[in-house]
Amino acid sequence: MSLNIPFIIALDGPAASGKGTLARKLAEYYNLALLDTGILYRAVGWNVINSDGNPEKETDALKAIEKLPDTDLQNPALRSESTGAAASKVAAIPAVRKALRDFQRQFAYNPPENKAGTILDGRDIGTVICPETPYKLFITADVKTRAKRRFLEEFGESGTEEDLENILEDLIVRDERDTNRPMSPLKKAEDALLIDTTNSSIEAVFEEAVSFISNKKK
Numbered sequence: 620m621s622l623n624i625p626f627i628i629a630l631d632g633p634a635a636s637g638k639g640t641l642a643r644k645l646a647e648y649y650n651l652a653l654l655d656t657g658i659l660y661r662a663v664g665w666n667v668i669n670s671d672g673n674p675e676k677e678t679d680a681l682k683a684i685e686k687l688p689d690t691d692l693q694n695p696a697l698r699s700e701s702t703g704a705a706a707s708k709v710a711a712i713p714a715v716r717k718a719l720r721d722f723q724r725q726f727a728y729n730p731p732e733n734k735a736g737t738i739l740d741g742r743d744i745g746t747v748i749c750p751e752t753p754y755k756l757f758i759t760a761d762v763k764t765r766a767k768r769r770f771l772e773e774f775g776e777s778g779t780e781e782d783l784e785n786i787l788e789d790l791i792v793r794d795e796r797d798t799n800r801p802m803s804p805l806k807k808a809e810d811a812l813l814i815d816t817t818n819s820s821i822e823a824v825f826e827e828a829v830s831f832i833s834n835k836k837k
């Protein structure tokens with residue numbers, strides 16, 4: 620590891636792939652500061668919807684970015700699939716990505732003093748935000764499995780078949796938009812470790828990630 624580059628883990632993958640859970644476990648294990656970059660796009664999407672704007676319109680999205688310092692990132696509404704859809708729309712606008720890029724890099728390269736480094740999870744961390752780090756992971760899972768996970772998170776025991784179908788459709792549309800946008804699409808960096816979590820426990824995924832990172836550190 621170069622002396623100038625802090626320990627940064629870049630964790631990318633599609634919605635509900637399990638990357639959030641893995642990110643939290645890795646952050647705890649390695650004592651890293653964690654940034655869930657999706658929450659930034661979600662907050663922008665949420666602010667646009669709340670001011671009756673159009674998440675596909677650049678001027679509306681840029682106005683929403685200005686409100687970020689006053690946005691409660693802990694608001695549970697930010698986690699819903701409908702906010703995810705708005706986030707995916709604002710995230711396809713190049714000016715939005717540019718505006719959020721510096722903040723993400725600042726975070727990545729300046730871990731708080733009591734932390735050993737940082738971990739960022741998102742879609743373009745390994746390819747665009749922190750391509751310099753050797754510690755890159757790409758987490759994925761079958762879309763039906765991901766829909767089921769998101770459904771249980773959002774509705775618990777009270778969800779219906781229709782709710783599940785709606786989430787599945789949203790995820791398919793979101794994957795398609797995130798993967799095919801011209802700027803910083805969702806993409807595995809060439810040197811990232813690919814982990815498919817469809818049939819794996821979180822413990823198994825965690826161990827695979829740790830073993831990859833430890834081998835790189837040697």
Ligand code: DC
Pocket residue numbers: 634635656657658660661703706707710711740741742743744793797
């Ligand atoms: O990871 P998430 O589901 O919270 O992300 C919500 C949306 O934000 C996702 O569909 C695409 C966008 N996003 C992005 O484009 N780049 C990132 N680094 C993180 C999220």
